[in-house]
Amino acid sequence: MGKAFVVTSGKGGVGKTTVTANLGTALSVLGKTVVVIDADIGLRNLDIVMGLESRVVYTSMDVIQGNCDLKKALVKDRRSENLHLLAASQKDDKTSIQPEQMRKICMELKEEYDFVLIDSPAGIEQGFQNAAAGADAAVVVTTPDVAAVRDADRIIGLLQQRDLNDISLIINRLDQAMVKRGDMMDQEDVVDILSVRLIGVIPEDDAVVVSSNRGLPLALEPNAMAARAFKRVAQRLLGEEIPIPEFREPNWFTGLIQRLLNS
Amino acid sequence: MKNQQQPLVEVKGYREGLRIILRPEPPFEDVQDALVHQLDRFGDAFAGTGILLDVGERSLSDDELRRLQKLLYRRYGLEIRRVISDSDRTRQFAEILKLAAVPTLHHRETAIEASQVVQTEIARVIRQTVRAGQVERFYEGSIMVLGDVNPGGEIVASGDIIVLGTLRGIARAGCLGDTSAIIVALQLVPTQLRIGSILGRSPSTSKSLRDRNAEREKNTEIAHVVDDQIIIEEYRGI
Ligand SMILES: Nc1ncnc2c1ncn2[C@@H]1O[C@H](COP(=O)(O)OP(=O)(O)OP(=O)(O)O)[C@@H](O)[C@H]1O
Numbered sequence: 001m002g003k004a005f006v007v008t009s010g011k012g013g014v015g016k017t018t019v020t021a022n023l024g025t026a027l028s029v030l031g032k033t034v035v036v037i038d039a040d041i042g043l044r045n046l047d048i049v050m051g052l053e054s055r056v057v058y059t060s061m062d063v064i065q066g067n068c069d070l071k072k073a074l075v076k077d078r079r080s081e082n083l084h085l086l087a088a089s090q091k092d093d094k095t096s097i098q099p100e101q102m103r104k105i106c107m108e109l110k111e112e113y114d115f116v117l118i119d120s121p122a123g124i125e126q127g128f129q130n131a132a133a134g135a136d137a138a139v140v141v142t143t144p145d146v147a148a149v150r151d152a153d154r155i156i157g158l159l160q161q162r163d164l165n166d167i168s169l170i171i172n173r174l175d176q177a178m179v180k181r182g183d184m185m186d187q188e189d190v191v192d193i194l195s196v197r198l199i200g201v202i203p204e205d206d207a208v209v210v211s212s213n214r215g216l217p218l219a220l221e222p223n224a225m226a227a228r229a230f231k232r233v234a235q236r237l238l239g240e241e242i243p244i245p246e247f248r249e250p251n252w253f254t255g256l257i258q259r260l261l262n263s
Numbered sequence: 264m265k266n267q268q269q270p271l272v273e274v275k276g277y278r279e280g281l282r283i284i285l286r287p288e289p290p291f292e293d294v295q296d297a298l299v300h301q302l303d304r305f306g307d308a309f310a311g312t313g314i315l316l317d318v319g320e321r322s323l324s325d326d327e328l329r330r331l332q333k334l335l336y337r338r339y340g341l342e343i344r345r346v347i348s349d350s351d352r353t354r355q356f357a358e359i360l361k362l363a364a365v366p367t368l369h370h371r372e373t374a375i376e377a378s379q380v381v382q383t384e385i386a387r388v389i390r391q392t393v394r395a396g397q398v399e400r401f402y403e404g405s406i407m408v409l410g411d412v413n414p415g416g417e418i419v420a421s422g423d424i425i426v427l428g429t430l431r432g433i434a435r436a437g438c439l440g441d442t443s444a445i446i447v448a449l450q451l452v453p454t455q456l457r458i459g460s461i462l463g464r465s466p467s468t469s470k471s472l473r474d475r476n477a478e479r480e481k482n483t484e485i486a487h488v489v490d491d492q493i494i495i496e497e498y499r500g501i
């Protein structure tokens with residue numbers, strides 16, 4: 001029996017879709033079977049970020065309406081055998097799905113897959129309620145700024161109210177240089193407030209935007225900083241003990257070794 | 264004559280709400296004026312609070328009840344949760360307005376447990392962090408939080424507020440007017456404090472992140488009222 005995670009944030013644009021695509025990819029690379037579900041009905045984009053748009057034939061709405069069975073609606077990833085996508089309908093909206101229906105889909109998928117990752121829409125209304133309905137655990141994504149952290153806190157409160165207490169935190173788009181200058185919250189500031197388990201810090205990295213536009217989640221590219229960070233998140237989800245702080249200042253020696261290894 | 268010693272209107276704390284008691288004999292207009300006079304002292308400090316409207320033997324017309332409901336909601340943000348009345352008609356009107364209504368006798372049974380304990384001797388203990396968007400109220404004593412109060416979270420108590428964690432959100436102690444109430448937190452970096460009707464704002468809003476980091480190591484602090492001002496200082500026992 002697999003485990004379903006809702007990837008959520010409260011505030012929009014902090015990286016839920018990016019995390020879902022890359023974490024799904026990283027987990028599949030580590031040999032796990034994964035389904036990613038786009039629960040952002042009406043505003044789908046998980047298929048685009050994963051480069052699967054042209055292969056989507058059926059959506060979760062078709063499954064719910066009985067137009068096709070669940071197996072048939074899953075789209076296989078281009079590069080990974082173990083990774084599948086359940087796309088969202090673009091012509092419907094968040095109110096056209098019921099929490100009970102999402103729960104049923106998740107239950108069915110968990111029978112066959114190790115991980116089900118649900119990309120939630122922004123906000124705390126029905127779209128979020130639907131996305132969370134079938135989840136056993138939550139991955140809360142935030143960026144290190146006051147507004148995003150406030151909304152993440154709100155979401156954590158709502159998750160706990162529905163007895164979803166298995167909550168992990170990912171801090172996305174951390175900019176070391178800004179933290180150093182004292183212009184950005186560091187991970188300690190964020191964890192101090194949210195007080196949930198931190199499972200990863202993803203750096204601000206242009207490669208993320210480039211890879212999203214190309215439809216190739218960068219989790220497969222070993223050289224991007226963010227890719228390595230996603231891999232470590234996946235390993236932590238699988239129970240490996242990998243210490244956070246994520247980044248250490250490369251001194252000249254580790255810098256040299258890094259360059260030698262990369263060359 | 265006896266009635267004149269008693270106020271026309273009494274406002275008391277009741278669990279997480281207020282209990283408003285209207286004397287039965289005086290004319291409605293007088294009672295309404297007295298209510299406005301009482302509540303104006305609090306401003307909008309109670310917005311969102313539930314009300315137990317205790318009219319006892321008074322019989323309210325549906326128009327009077329409607330007016331009270333509107334007044335409480337529009338002017339103070341107070342919502343009537345329950346009407347206590349001995350008049351069948353008043354209870355019927357209440358139910359038409361979708362308000363729960365019970366007779367005094369029936370109500371006493373449920374009220375006893377709350378009034379058995381002396382006000383200052385009870386506290387509500389909240390065993391979790393109070394997060395953004397959450398409000399915890401207790402109008403019959405103190406609140407103790409075993410966790411943090413985060414920015415956007417709020418604690419309102421008629422007694423003291425004790426936070427065994429970091430208080431970053433809003434805290435209102437002595438909310439029924441008791442300025443001897445105190446606020447204690449392991450780390451006191453609130454957005455806003457209020458004791459009685461006295462307001463204190465966080466001086467740290469303009470501080471840089473670096474300064475706030477320095478505050479992480481601070482000692483337990485207490486906020487209390489001295490000469491009509493909220494003073495924050497290191498806590499060394501009362
Ligand atoms: N670590 C990062 N470094 C740089 N850019 C990033 C990073 N993470 C996300 N982005 C960019 O930020 C934008 C928003 O990301 P994304 O779409 O994943 O957010 P979202 O939370 O899913 O948004 P929405 O709430 O609209 O669904 C995208 O353009 C993405 O490429």
Ligand SMILES: [Mg+2]
Nearest residue numbers: 016017040045
């Ligand atoms: Mg998204």
